Amino acid sequence: MEIGLNHYLVLSTILFAIGLVGVMRRKNLLLLFFATEILLNSVNIAFAAISHYYGDLTGQMFAFFVIAIAASEVAVGLGLLIVWHKRHGKIDLDQMSTMKG
């Protein structure tokens, strides 16, 4: 039973779908961030698998940059979330409709 590239791609797709369901279901902004992390991680698995099965290091490089972007996104996002929580006391998505878009 050989594990091929398709196994990893199917796994990353399943994880991506789980993350998408999380993004669409959640109302709490903190848990929305968690779902975003799941999305980024599933893509990283696919990058690493393609890098391994094609013998090319480019996939791993992109995974590194994705990790760096995820780290900075968390820092800025949590800072904004804390500021919002200080002003309004809640971090629910439905109450962030001040622009009435």
Add this chain to the structure above:
Amino acid sequence: MFEAIAFYLFAFLTISMFYITVTTSQALYALTALAAGMIFISAFFFILGADFLGAIQIVVYSGAVMALYAFGMMFFDTTRDVKEKSGNKYIVSGLSILAAILVVVIFAAPMVSTNITANYPIVEGIGNTQEVGMVLFTKYLIPFEVAAVMLLVAMIAGIVLAGKKMDLSLTLMSGEEIQHAMEEQNKKVLV
């Protein structure tokens, strides 16, 4: 054989952990399940021979990002239950399946064409970390530096947003103003 066992075991563990993350109503359960899932994902990187990426995954995600979330959760009221969005379930599941199929197509599209050659081939005989270093500091040097600047900007933004009294600058104030501000602070502490 062992590779297959490890793959299926960690696939099962990762999927169940992330499923808990997106379905639980307790924010703390979601945080711990997410941290466990990050550790399990690093196992895939070790299986795939990307040792350095696996180590980075553990250090950055389960170390830095999870600690940051844990600190952030101290500001929020995490004990109450999380309310869910009550939208149309068919739309949500349909969009999810559509997006998942889209991802498969995106990743499978390069495989259909057979004339793919490795741009930066993996050299036999030297470690993964050394290979990564050689490619990262030659071909990807500029993106690497830009990522460093971006992390610096994100760090400053995080400090300014979450820190207290960041609107005061002690270097730009005169001595009397600093004295005045300190006296006011002492009054507040005493009262």
